[in-house]
Amino acid sequence: MASSYRDRGEGDKPWSGLAPMRPVCDSPPMTKTPAIMLQGTGSDVGKSLLAAGLCRLFARQGLAVRPFKPQNMSNNAAVTADGGEIGRAQALQARAAGIEPGSDMNPVLLKPQSETGAQVVVQGKVVASATARDYHALKPTLLPRVLESYGRLAAQADLMVVEGAGSAAEVNLRAADIANMGFAEAADLAVVLVADIDRGGVIASIVGTWAILPEAERARLKGYVINRFRGDPALFTPALDIIRDKTGLDCLGIVPWFAEAALLPAEDSASLGKGKVGDGAVKIAVPRLSRIANFDDFDPLAAEPGVSLEMVAPGRPLPLDADLIILPGSKSTIADLEFLRAQGWDIDILAHARRGGRVLGICAGFQMLGQRVSDPLGVEGPAGGVAAGLGLLRVETVMEGDKVLRRAAGTDAAGHGVTGYEMHMGRTTGPDAARPFLTLEGRPDGAVSADGRIMGCYLHGLFGSDSFRAALLGQGSGLAYEPMVDGVLDHLADHLERHLDMGRLRLISGL
Structure with a gap:
């Protein structure tokens, strides 16, 4: 791409x-x-x-x-x-x-x-x-x-x-x-x-x-x-x-x-060819949308020893035995709704929900779970574009206003702490938003269905919060994700120090 x-x-x-x-x-x-x-x-x-x-x-x-x-x-x-x-x-x-x-x-x-x-x-x-x-x-x-x-x-x-x-x-x-x-x-x-x-x-x-x-x-x-x-x-x-x-x-x-x-966040989608990661008891499926964005959200899940995370490639069905389907962010919500339907993933997601499975949407994925997404100003494409959502949450999204760019921290409904960032242009409202998935800086974020199995929010990076991740998975491995990332960076520095001519690099740089 x-x-x-x-x-x-x-x-x-x-x-x-x-x-x-x-x-x-x-x-x-x-x-x-x-x-x-x-x-x-x-x-x-x-x-x-x-x-x-x-x-x-x-x-x-x-x-x-x-x-x-x-x-x-x-x-x-x-x-x-x-x-x-x-x-x-x-x-x-x-x-x-x-x-x-x-x-x-x-x-x-x-x-x-x-x-x-x-x-x-x-x-x-x-x-x-x-x-x-x-x-x-x-x-x-x-x-x-x-x-x-x-x-x-x-x-x-x-x-x-x-x-x-x-x-x-x-x-x-x-x-x-x-x-x-x-x-x-x-x-x-x-x-x-x-x-x-x-x-x-x-x-x-x-x-x-x-x-x-x-x-x-x-x-x-x-x-x-x-x-x-x-x-x-x-x-x-x-x-x-x-x-x-x-x-x-x-x-x-x-x-x-x-x-x-x-174990480190990847820069672009070239790294998404790895498909399935891990063989843990908790099975999570993520459809690989054509304009998938901020997919490093899933790195903490991939690092969990008790998780099997599958980034499902186009042309393949979502697995029947998934415990949780996560709809990721996208740079183009309406276009990727069409792409999702072209793959037949809408059928898989709706069938998963009917079987009692859980579905979580993040940012554009949250918008897709609603009843409708409209783009009156042409934020993502031609002005006036409208697409039907998956209808699993009673919310609607309108693409308008300034882009929201902010870091945020808060809790889920059970009080587990979360941190991350928001990066979106849509505004999402509706009856299910009265049951917010998160509370961030004292304000509600996201929505939850009446039965609690369909969830969505705008917060990227939330899986890096250890207590929240353990509660979502229903198991705790003791993984401290953020310290792990710093440890990998230290190992990387050690690795380069062993194998690069650091004296020459210092001279080249002008140090």
Whole structure:
């Protein structure tokens, strides 16, 4: 999905109410804070994970580290302390660095709504819905804002850890690039190339990237990292000689496969191919919607030893023996209601409910459980769109108003504490909302059916709350989820320290 949007210029959806944007200022002078930029030979090579590990590693050495990604494309987003939204990966990197996430850490976020269109978020706020072609025309006006955000962070930092997007060698898009070499040039950054050996063709990906770059950009490449290695690194030694002979680049480390990465929030839907996780007694099914969003909600459930979590792929029925079906968030509620029905999942969900099964909807999933979803203003698509919901909750949703972006804490009806964040534009009302699923900051959130088996709310991240999760599952494993995540980040930092040439990386960054 991400690559098709980046690489394709066609599109049939016009701008959604955005006048041409002007630079807010001339490019500010870059504070020459030490920095290192990770760019990839392609998408999903592990840049985000390596950046998180480096943030934790350098932060443990007493440095003030700030993560940064100029442009991100993901429907996994996080709410920042300043009331904006950024990619989930940058929020994890901020956590690794021991700081609160802020909107400047990911100044341009693209949230795909269709095969060729995306919502454009700039410095934490939604500014437009754009086709790929429209966004390509908009990008030159965004570079000053990207540099502005970078400059603010760099002024606070001892070290900037910068992550590119996709491939370093998307030369067809280079003229307006703000994500990779275009940003590296504007901010004058050294670049380390990251390649994933697990997908194959790693020699060609490194040499091919180097070959296709112009000379000035080749000069920014200070070395490369081989990621996700399995087996005996000694057998790869001849390959290092070949790469050096072809490019002159040195290997800065061969990073073995890090299995615990599966316990950390993923950046985008490329990680959803794993299907079923665990073989516990409690069986949970999640339909994998076409525009699924914030699916890292389910990471705490996947980590539970007593749970079998299945992300059900399109074309497959929801399992008959599920104890709980969870409808996830979506970037396009009405479109994904149609997608859900096209898969026959509506039949599966209604049959599950008739058998006495439980159903829980989060955000868009909550909206789908109601009787109707309407979009009079065209927030998600054509104005005036209306779709019938699943009818399991007596509520209706209208897409209107400003986007709600806030962190929240509260309790469920039994008093179990929950924390998380809200990120939605719909307003949901109706008789079942008189029985709220949660109380957040003293206000009701969500709805519960009269028999208590159908539930919905707007709070993302609630499964990370240990007592709530144990009550929902009807069993407690003793898993302390948030401390576990921090432990994995520490293990990741240890892993990188063992396998990367940290002395060279420090010199490359300017430390």
